[in-house]
Amino acid sequence: MPPPATAAAAFVGPTISSYASDHAFLEVLDRCPDHATARRAHARMLRLGLLCHPHHAGRLIAACCVQPSWRDPSYALRVFDHLAVPPDLFTWNVLIRAHASSGDPHLALFLFSRLLSETPHRPDKFTFPFALKAAAAPAVGASGAREGRALHGMVVKSPFRSDVFVLNSLLNFYGAVGCLDDARQLFDKSPKRDVVSWNTMITAAARAGRCDEALAMFREMEMEGRAGVAPNEVTVLAALSACGQKRELELGRWIHSFVGAAEQSLILSNAFLDMYVKCGSLDDAEQLFDRMVQKDAVSMTTMLVGLAKAGNFEAAGQLFDEIPHRDVACWNALISAYEQGGRPKESMELFRRALAASVAPDQVTLVAALSACAQMGALDMGRWIHGYMNKNHHHLEQNSHLTTSLIDMYSKCGDLERALEVFASAGEKNVFVWSAMIAGLGMYGRGKAAVELFLEMQQSRVSPNAVAFINVLSACSHAGLVEEGERLLREMLPAYGVEPQMEHYAAMVDILARAGRFEAAVDLVRGLPVPPGAPVWGALLGACATHGKTALGEEACGRLLELEPRNDGAYVLLSNLYAKSGRWEAVGRVRKLMKERGLAKEPGRSSMEVGGVVHKFLAGDTSHPRRREIYAKLEEIMAMLRASGHSPDTAGLVLQQIEEEEAKERALSLHSEKLAMAFGLISTSPPSPIRIMKNLRVCEDCHSAAKLISMAYRREIVLRDRHRFHHFRDGCCSCGDFW
């Protein structure tokens, strides 16, 4: 009797007698093309009594678990629970494996405990690796770490304690739960290690960011040479991942020559490509890319990221358009590349294109898009994305990344209240979520609240990291909380184990100097355990400029320019400093110097989003379609300001006059933020606040003008400048005029 033409035909065929034996029938089962066929097979097996044989039942359950086209572990479990005979160990193993690697590792561990308590079977060399895989699954969390250790104990007492598969599974478990040292101990004392043992160790170290250890083990493996185990493709993949994270370009190149440039698998070539991109060597990446005979979407996506990182967005965009089947990861790569490359507008446009192309955004897409909104101050778009998330929560699990991005977006778009709401309603809060909220409060000048939140974070058993300290210190700075800042910096290392870095010292210098405590600031700078870097001198210079401390400011500026000769902001601050003390000839010298060195002051820009459209203004801008109305409103505002006794800030005005080359920036009345405020008054209506984003710090004249406008027109104005927020209401600003 010839075998049936297709598997499906087998189960609709006349009778079991069509088959030479049960064996043939079971072989057909392994080729089951879909779920419906499997159900018919199941029914037929029931009718024929085949399920009374544990062996046959195991085959059916295995088929339900492994067939890629219709794998359905829960169906397998239902079959399992209705078996008339006790299942054999094979069947238990298959079922544990299926749940360990798909979705429900808890259930796999539960099945393992049932195996122990309900059956006479003892776990074998297959059972342990499957159960350990379940214990290592991220979804299981801390209880997995406990269960895995218990499994280790059982392994030690079992005959499989030196089985290399079991050993490797233990190594993988310890690596996955972050106990790298336990893995290392086990690895060091194990009698048998194969290439998978090494790979597991190197991969775990690379994943944990312990790249030096990963690379050391790679070298160690290499040194053992013929006496040891030869690395394979997986080893190289792990080593390359470590090289990429550590920017170890030379080692990466060495591995490349060691592996040999030719005859590489696509996966390996892509990994080399990624390593070169992460190490910042576009040349190596391009050379490899051009040589590759076979390329897929991953190759192109990786190359695209490299081009974008090197600033060549045009080539990146072209390559993107050439990718044949773009999945969401391709879109994410370019959307994030734009956003991280300071091109939020392009990022947002591409995000819109993705939606129009019916690409379902995932968490990565939304994190990037929210960050682009935050950069642009595009509150409406940000709100829309938040709404999209709520509508699509079935496939978008709200993780800490998304919560952090939402808080950041609402904070930076001027809606602190919504940021606080998101924070309050967030489920699990990791240190990034707390830090984002602390930063948000800091930007609004709510330093006390930021410090309180910082303490509350610790009461919730979340320990602060370096970023949390930067944020809380900068909150202290915005609110003038000198004592709190000093205490926090002092306690960082002894009480929290976080080593202060340059940014922390810079924040502290900022706190002291802004508060006028220049002696203390200078003492701090002189006593730093590390040579003071650009952020430290920048903070000192900034404060000197506001307080008119000329001599100290000159020194700070000199030091800053030694480190960053092309820092145009330093020149601008220095000229502001001279202007403040009326030294106009010095102001002129600085401007001349800037010109000679080919530097220019970054022009002031303000933007405002109305109905999802971002309107941009330069100083003296006449390009807006509603320029007539805007300038008419501006006239009205200026008259109102004069009537209420507002006199222009003359120091700033003189500074402006000296900048002859910047013809458009002639008068304070034409500052971009004033144009934006005028536009806000004519294009929006109360009670919605006027939200304005400014790329530089707001000048004192515009600041006091905004206070008067908020009172005269009864409008709230939320102005985000380079550093922080100013919330104007009833003639007062949230910053309390301290900024």
Added chain:
DNA sequence: TAGCCATCTA
């Protein structure tokens, strides 16, 4: 009758 390690996007 099966198994441990694996590239890109935050």
